[in-house]
Amino acid sequence: MLPIELLLPTLLLGVLLDRWLGEPRRWHWLVGFGRLAGWLESRLNRGGGRLIGVLTLLLAVLPLPVLLLWLHLQWAGQPWLQALLAAGCLYLALGGRSLVEHAEAVAVPLHRGDLAAARKRVGWIVSRETASMDERQVSIATVESVLENGNDALFAALFWCLIGGAPAVILFRLVNTLDAMWGYKTERYHRFGWAAARLDDLLGWLPARLTALSYALAGDTRTALRCWRDQAAACASPNGGPVMCAGAGALNAQLGGTVIYHGKAVEKPPMGSGRWADGAAIDGAIRLLRRSLVLWLVAVALFSLPWLSGGTL
Template structure:
């Protein structure tokens, strides 16, 4: 049951529809900053003023980062609460405006389009074009990737970003309204900017990285369920994909991320492919274990198409689930 009643439930459903249909319209964001840009500028404001990696101890660095994040979350919560309360007073018009705002912080269509841009040149044997396209959505070095490596990178990005770019913000929106959505996006943006284990951000970004892990804990596992159980015909049956649960959980726990292994593992098993594995970061080979290491490793554009098909069906299923929750709000 969605806690803010039927009007808000309708706004959430409309937000999903708006995002699915319109995505991130370039004409709009060329004329005005995206909300995430504001979050990024606010994070940079605190980071440049309070992060002193050469002068701070580990404790002081973590305290500075935690303090900065706490202030940002308080501001985000106040902003989200004020907007939501004000708009809910406007009735249906306010509900539409809430939907418009929420849709800008979801990424169903844009994620589909970014991953599809990798499949197109790959299907035309344009490896350079595919590397360029996948470099826009992953952080690893792409210059040495072969066809299978590009494919794995694209599908991994699809699985991970489905979790933290769609399921997680939707989860916190349903639970806590716009304040929950805004606060989640602040943390997620902070993690992507300062949650790195390098000399500059190791301590200052600690709170952002840890809180992002916590906020994605449940959504990552919900994403796994959506990907595993969404009814769509792929290479192998869902019955086969559900076998060897012990290995599935072991794969997820071996992943470098406490959360990404769950959606990646589900995607890998539904497609019968191996994901993750060794990759280069800043010229250094990182020997990561494979997820679903018995799956196919010679993969290509057709597998990206199948992954997008599964992703699309999972998005449809999540819409139905939210609609059912909204119906509960009306009872």
């Protein structure tokens, strides 16, 4: 949707804004959207089926991307305005700096032996119970969060900005947020949240595999590809499986094991290879995320070069 020669500047500006500013401390737009979505769900989810869920999703998600599409079309003859709009929306959709800060907030107390503080901090980024976690479980939860959210909060946003500019990246982030709110297989959400979960899977399918590939290229490539091939199918998430298996293999770390969700023990399949994840693996996951981001930007730059030099692809 954007001119090819503006793709790299758009991504760089969005990434730099995320790096410099981080997520808003107050008045975060996704928090506001979450409140709206919660209000709609509380009034429309009266034991209805999938159709009500589909209609509620459309009501919550469509207005902002449609407005952004209208703006983009209004600026059809002004590509730099389109690019600035896309970069601003990309910044709003990214959570790379926040993700790294939350991971470091777990790693630092782990390195100094303060397990209680590490448990508290990991509880801010995962939905599993953390009060009785040991050091290994805290490390595994943090590494899994970095790898999986690296896809949702960074690379998938970059992908949809490349594909469709401002409307596409905001549409993806809104659907991803609704999946996090409604995509549970509980009595309340199993049917109502079906559309949000399926649409998030669809929008995330290709970005997740590109993320898994970038993790593999940025780490132990052979082990990452083997773990992706052999282990991903056993994971519950069709997109999270490739991302976490490839990422764990790239780190030569093992993830999975017993996890407590809402008082119930769940046995997650093995992901990765080698030693169990520890505090050092958290540091490694952050470095893997950063190296993968460099790979994405270099790939976009190489794709853009013939256009920048006045040639053709």
